[in-house]
Amino acid sequence: xxxxxxxxxxxxxxxxxxxxxxxxxxxxxxxxxxxxxxxxxxxxxxxxxxxxxxxxxxxxxxxxxxxxxxxxxxxxxxxxxxxxxxxxxxxxxxxxxxxxxxxxxxxxxxxxxxxx
Amino acid sequence: xxxxxxxxxxxxxxxxxxxxxxxxxxxxxxxxxxxxxxxxxxxxxxxxxxxxxxxxxxxxxxxxxxxxxxxxxxxxxxxxxxxxxxxxxxxxxxxxxxxxxxxxxxxxxxx
Numbered sequence: 687x688x689x690x691x692x693x694x695x696x697x698x699x700x701x702x703x704x705x706x707x708x709x710x711x712x713x714x715x716x717x718x719x720x721x722x723x724x725x726x727x728x729x730x731x732x733x734x735x736x737x738x739x740x741x742x743x744x745x746x747x748x749x750x751x752x753x754x755x756x757x758x759x760x761x762x763x764x765x766x767x768x769x770x771x772x773x774x775x776x777x778x779x780x781x782x783x784x785x786x787x788x789x790x791x792x793x794x795x796x797x798x799x800x801x802x
Numbered sequence: 803x804x805x806x807x808x809x810x811x812x813x814x815x816x817x818x819x820x821x822x823x824x825x826x827x828x829x830x831x832x833x834x835x836x837x838x839x840x841x842x843x844x845x846x847x848x849x850x851x852x853x854x855x856x857x858x859x860x861x862x863x864x865x866x867x868x869x870x871x872x873x874x875x876x877x878x879x880x881x882x883x884x885x886x887x888x889x890x891x892x893x894x895x896x897x898x899x900x901x902x903x904x905x906x907x908x909x910x911x912x913x
Binding site: 690692721741744778791794796 | 844
């Protein structure tokens with residue numbers, strides 16, 4: 687158990703709909719990352735939040751948005767869903783990544799999103 | 803632009819032999835490298851890491867080697883066990899930024 691909790695584990699929805707994926711980071715971790723893995727491909731970085739603020743953006747579509755709340759949990763919102771958005775969405779968390787020390791990210795179990 | 807590449811999508815080895823997984827990177831600003839292991843339907847789990855100030859880090863059966871001049875790192879697993887069968891991702895980081903992952907290598911260890 688990595689200590690990172692993602693809900694729900696599975697989600698099936700129709701095209702055009704909107705869903706929200708939730709992530710609770712490990713206790714004490716300030717940074718949250720979202721990744722997408724499609725069809726056994728690599729992990730594509732979507733977005734990073736640090737202590738409530740957006741820190742880095744990767745290949746995140748405009749239809750997707752995220753936020754990190756004061757209690758440090760994060761939500762990834764996916765809207766106007768398309769069939770190609772079907773994927774595993776992983777959340778990861780890490781300690782303060784700006785201390786300059788080596789730190790690894792710990793991943794949740796992922797949310798499998800199926801768009802039909 | 804793939805900054806971290808794993809050129810072998812799959813690798814098959816016999817139980818007891820050595821598994822060598824390779825990873826190349828292009829960004830010279832990366833200063834911390836990690837290997838993650840992923841089983842189907844599970845999240846990646848951290849395996850081993852190495853700082854750019856080192857060229858080798860060992861943890862039990864797992865050893866990671868870093869060749870900065872070649873921008874290459876490798877993960878050695880010896881002896882390989884059937885339970886090691888999984889997808890292995892290498893990742894690179896520099897302070898404050900997100901992890902950049904390679905595409906993964908599927909390792910199959912045959913009994």
